Amino acid sequence: MFDNLSDKLERAFKVLRGEGKINEINIAETVKEIRKALLDADVSFQVAKKFTDDVKAAALGENVLNSVSPGQLMIKITHDELVRLMGGDKEDIKLTGQPTVILMAGLQGSGKTTHSGKLAHHLKTKRGKNPLLVACDIYRPAAIDQLKVLGEQIGVEVYAEPEVKDAVAIAKRAVEYAKKHNHSVVIVDTAGRLAIDETMMNEIAAVKKAIQPQEILFVVDAMTGQDAVNTAKAFNDRLDFDGVILTKLDGDTRGGAALSIKSIVNKPIKFVGTGEKMDALDVFYPQRMADRILGMGDVVTLVERAQEQFDAKEAKRLQERIAKNKFSFNDFLGQLHQIKKMGNIKDLMGMIPGIGKAVKDMDIDDNAFKGIEAIIYSMTPEERETPEIINGARRARIAKGSGTTIQEVNRLMKQFEDTRKMMRMMSDKGQMAKMMRNMPNMRR
Numbered sequence: 001m002f003d004n005l006s007d008k009l010e011r012a013f014k015v016l017r018g019e020g021k022i023n024e025i026n027i028a029e030t031v032k033e034i035r036k037a038l039l040d041a042d043v044s045f046q047v048a049k050k051f052t053d054d055v056k057a058a059a060l061g062e063n064v065l066n067s068v069s070p071g072q073l074m075i076k077i078t079h080d081e082l083v084r085l086m087g088g089d090k091e092d093i094k095l096t097g098q099p100t101v102i103l104m105a106g107l108q109g110s111g112k113t114t115h116s117g118k119l120a121h122h123l124k125t126k127r128g129k130n131p132l133l134v135a136c137d138i139y140r141p142a143a144i145d146q147l148k149v150l151g152e153q154i155g156v157e158v159y160a161e162p163e164v165k166d167a168v169a170i171a172k173r174a175v176e177y178a179k180k181h182n183h184s185v186v187i188v189d190t191a192g193r194l195a196i197d198e199t200m201m202n203e204i205a206a207v208k209k210a211i212q213p214q215e216i217l218f219v220v221d222a223m224t225g226q227d228a229v230n231t232a233k234a235f236n237d238r239l240d241f242d243g244v245i246l247t248k249l250d251g252d253t254r255g256g257a258a259l260s261i262k263s264i265v266n267k268p269i270k271f272v273g274t275g276e277k278m279d280a281l282d283v284f285y286p287q288r289m290a291d292r293i294l295g296m297g298d299v300v301t302l303v304e305r306a307q308e309q310f311d312a313k314e315a316k317r318l319q320e321r322i323a324k325n326k327f328s329f330n331d332f333l334g335q336l337h338q339i340k341k342m343g344n345i346k347d348l349m350g351m352i353p354g355i356g357k358a359v360k361d362m363d364i365d366d367n368a369f370k371g372i373e374a375i376i377y378s379m380t381p382e383e384r385e386t387p388e389i390i391n392g393a394r395r396a397r398i399a400k401g402s403g404t405t406i407q408e409v410n411r412l413m414k415q416f417e418d419t420r421k422m423m424r425m426m427s428d429k430g431q432m433a434k435m436m437r438n439m440p441n442m443r444r
Helices: 003-016 024-040 045-060 070-085 112-126 143-154 167-180 198-211 226-239 256-265 286-293 299-309 312-323 329-341 345-350 370-377 381-385 392-402 406-427 429-437 439-443
Strands: 100-105 131-136 157-159 185-190 215-221 243-247 269-273 281-283
Touching: 024 045, 024 070, 045 070, 045 256, 070 256, 070 286, 100 112, 100 198, 112 131, 112 143, 112 185, 112 215, 112 243, 112 269, 112 281, 131 143, 131 167, 143 157, 157 167, 167 185, 167 198, 185 198, 198 226, 215 226, 226 256, 243 256, 312 406, 329 370, 329 381, 329 406, 370 392, 370 406, 392 406
Parallel strands: 100 185, 100 215, 131 157, 131 185, 215 243, 243 269
Antiparallel strands: 269 281
């Protein structure tokens, strides 16, 4: 997401390269290119014009410091305006009430049911809540079954009355059920339509009135661009919702919805869907998104994802094994599995400053680790724990068992040994100090 916008903004900032100072002429040229980039990203003309007018006003009021180039200053101004455009600070959901009632709204196909499950998983695993999912989509035949499957996947109870065709009654009884069974959060999945119609709007308004939710979240597909913003406005006029869940941000979307919703509807984006897995739901941080749009990476999110997967005890155990030169293929396999849990590999690499642009056009297969895993799984327990015993005959057997070649096994063995040496060196303070001292010689 945002790759096209990032490229065009970078080209816009090139206008100022080599310029000694900012002036009205080069600012006007840069702002014109920024506006083109925003319009191409499906941002509405009114939002794009106001944004660039604000950038221009801020740039004309700035003096360039000796240590800051005009291009760097314009990037900073654009970054600050992007953050403001997307809402400024992140806004959390309100978890008040006993229980907290969250009403999910949106059109059919926006990912509402799936993201009801993702939200339940998020609240359960990251907030320590005991959620109850409620199936109030009484029209789509598979909606109740889908919610039950999702509930089973994440270990969350689902309240459903398949034979009842009264969404208001189901929602009211679900809230009472949650109170009796100590559920701290109730997430109500409502019916959607292929387009906005009066029947749907009346029904969801009636559900809102009956259960008085603490939070109403509008789920919208980012792939629909300006249509997403128009739909959000129509729903907000009737429901006065509290925030937005923007789905499919991992897809080939131009990003106009993310940049426009706050400005047009004046409601914050609270969560973004970033993949198909149930843990692929992130809290929306405007500053981090602005960083990624301008190619600055998103190290904070990367570290947070790593912290979720790597615990202190495991890190200490690995450190001890590395120090004793006992890091094995079992440990290596465990690290691979933890990296895979962090999310899409290309997405993770894009969070590293300076790497995003380099990998933009690369085809990075999420199944790239499968060949490595197959080789390791073809080893005996003894071979995994003591790689030194793997001789030529064993390598031939491992290659045959994993459906790979001896060359691929040899390559993995070398990479593993290089990794082990580097990890041991990094754990040895004396070796690290020596390596740092040698850095000037390496540069020469």
